[in-house]
Amino acid sequence: MNRLGPILIFLMLMNVSCSVYHQGTADVSQCGFSGIFENREMQQQYKELTNSVLKLSVFVSYQSQVFEPDSLVTLASYKSGRALGATRARFVQNESFSGSATAIDKSDNKILLLTCAHLVHFPDTIYTYDERLSADGKRYLLGLSVKTGFVMKINNVGGNLRPAIVAIDAGNDLALLEIVSQSRMELPVSTTLKLVSAKDLNWGDRIWLTGFPSGRFMMTTGLISNPDNKEGILFTDAPFSEGYSGAPALVYHRQASCFLLAGVGRSVAARSDYVLKPEKKMHETVYNTALPYTGQVYVEVEKQPAAGVTFIVGPDLIQSFMMENAQKLALSGWDSAILKR
Numbered sequence: 001m002n003r004l005g006p007i008l009i010f011l012m013l014m015n016v017s018c019s020v021y022h023q024g025t026a027d028v029s030q031c032g033f034s035g036i037f038e039n040r041e042m043q044q045q046y047k048e049l050t051n052s053v054l055k056l057s058v059f060v061s062y063q064s065q066v067f068e069p070d071s072l073v074t075l076a077s078y079k080s081g082r083a084l085g086a087t088r089a090r091f092v093q094n095e096s097f098s099g100s101a102t103a104i105d106k107s108d109n110k111i112l113l114l115t116c117a118h119l120v121h122f123p124d125t126i127y128t129y130d131e132r133l134s135a136d137g138k139r140y141l142l143g144l145s146v147k148t149g150f151v152m153k154i155n156n157v158g159g160n161l162r163p164a165i166v167a168i169d170a171g172n173d174l175a176l177l178e179i180v181s182q183s184r185m186e187l188p189v190s191t192t193l194k195l196v197s198a199k200d201l202n203w204g205d206r207i208w209l210t211g212f213p214s215g216r217f218m219m220t221t222g223l224i225s226n227p228d229n230k231e232g233i234l235f236t237d238a239p240f241s242e243g244y245s246g247a248p249a250l251v252y253h254r255q256a257s258c259f260l261l262a263g264v265g266r267s268v269a270a271r272s273d274y275v276l277k278p279e280k281k282m283h284e285t286v287y288n289t290a291l292p293y294t295g296q297v298y299v300e301v302e303k304q305p306a307a308g309v310t311f312i313v314g315p316d317l318i319q320s321f322m323m324e325n326a327q328k329l330a331l332s333g334w335d336s337a338i339l340k341r
Contacts, residue, residue, distance in 0.1 A: 036206070036221055042252065046208065049250065049259060050219075052103040052191035054154050055212045056115055056163075056177075056246060060122050061094045061149040067141060074138045075127070083141075089296060093145070100211035100247040100265070101154065101163075101177060105334060106190035112334055113154070113163060113177040115246035116266055116313070117170045120177065122147060154179060156188050166332055167325040172232075173266050173313055174321045178332065195315045196251055196260040198234075201227035207236050207312070209265050211247030220244065222310065224251075224262075233266075234312035240268040249312045263312035274299050 037043035067073045071086035101115035124147050130140040154161040154177075163177035181187050201224055210219040222238025229235075234249070247265040252258075277300045278293050322329075329335070 036208075041257070045259060046250070049191055049193070049248075050210045050217075051189045053210050053217075053248060054101050054103060054113070054156060054188055055215070055217075056099045056101045056113075056119055057153045057155060058097045058099070058119055059094070059149070059151045059153075060097075060147065061092060062126070062145040063090065063092050063148050064143060064145040065090050066143040071140075072134070073141045074134060075141060076138065078141060078144070092148070098212055098215050098243050099245040100243065102193075102246075102248045102264075103188050103190040104193065106187065107333060109182065109187070110178055110180045110333075111187050111190055112166070112329075113179065114248075114264065114318075115175050115177060116264060117168050117173045117175040118267075119246055120152060120165060120175050121168055121170050122150060152177070154188070161187075166334075167321075167328055169321050169324075172317045172321060174264065174318065176325065176329070193248070193250075193259070193261040195319055196253070196262050198227060198232070198314050198316045201234070201251065201262065203227065205251055207234070207238060207262055208250045208252075208259075209238060209240075209244055209247045211244040211265060213241040213243035215243060227314075232314045232317040234263050234314045236310045236312060237308045238310050240265065240310040261315065261318070263314045263318065266311045266313050268310050274301060276300075 035043070037046065065087055066089045067083065067086045068088045071083070073083040073086050077083050097119060099116060099119040101113040103111050104114050105112040126145040128142045128144065130142050132140055134140065152163050154163055161179045161181060163179045166176040166178045168175045179187065203225060205224045205227070206221060207224050208219060208221045210217070212218075213220075220238045220240065222236040225235045225237070227234060236249075244265045245267065248261055249263040249265055250259040251262045253260055276297045278295060278297050
């Protein structure tokens with residue numbers, strides 16, 4: 001009997017432990033696999049919000065003209081046509097960019113998108129000046145680039161939609177785009193995100209971004225640092241690469257059990273390096289790199305990203321941007337109180 005006592009106690013403990021284990025397994029099945037979301041409801045809510053995040057593709061081309069050294073071309077002489085003989089070289093640059101945009105409102109057959117200005121804002125003409133001045137104080141031109149083509153596309157399951165710019169703030173890197181479609185079925189899903197206030201954010205709050213880095217639909221997450229800085233920019237250690245620009249930055253409010261918009265992904269800290277590029281490279285012409293190059297060379301700026309320092313356009317800047325363009329939005333048929341708090 002004395003020998004059976006410990007055995008019975010051991011079997012009872014095993015029975016209790018198995019009961020606890022099965023209870024824990026049931027909870028895990030509700031939450032899914034281990035991840036950054038606290039429960040399945042939170043995970044599902046985030047997944048539904050990502051349906052409003054769209055890939056924005058931009059194509060822009062410039063025709064560049066470089067003048068001979070010491071040709072003393074001014075802007076006035078160029079516009080009058082007297083600088084034609086001073087042209088040293090002409091070439092065409094074609095660039096393509098991809099980023100993200102969020103559908104924040106929908107009305108009948110049109111939809112409103114929020115994104116970054118640097119994805120869609122390109123000057124018509126770019127001038128490069130010499131440091132010297134003429135006798136009357138005019139600056140001499142080294143060269144110029146004229147925009148010859150610009151196309152925006154929203155990649156949607158219904159096809160490629162062409163947005164138009166409604167409002168833009170290049171200083172704070174924000175833009176509103178509008179898509180008008182003949183068919184409602186072509187339009188993407190819009191979200192009903194509310195803006196969080198910057199004063200409600202704290203050090204260490206988690207932030208989520210979903211966008212199209214390298215054209216692939218992905219998410220990233222990180223922690224917020226210094227949310228009360230006066231610049232209105234949020235800093236986070238979330239990994240960031242080209243394609244996340246314009247992506248919605250979300251935070252989760254536990255008491256309200258919902259995600260709120262904390263900003264728009266803008267850029268990553270980077271160091272700029274000046275690199276010499278051969279003329280044939282500028283023309284995208286294939287040539288044998290094993291041979292010495294003797295042609296013209298141009299300086300190109302290459303940026304090396306600094307990992308762990310990502311910039312987010314904060315909620316207060318977004319709110320100000322929306323309010324400043326309230327009248328323009330109203331004229332376009334949009335409610336001036338979009339993105340309420």
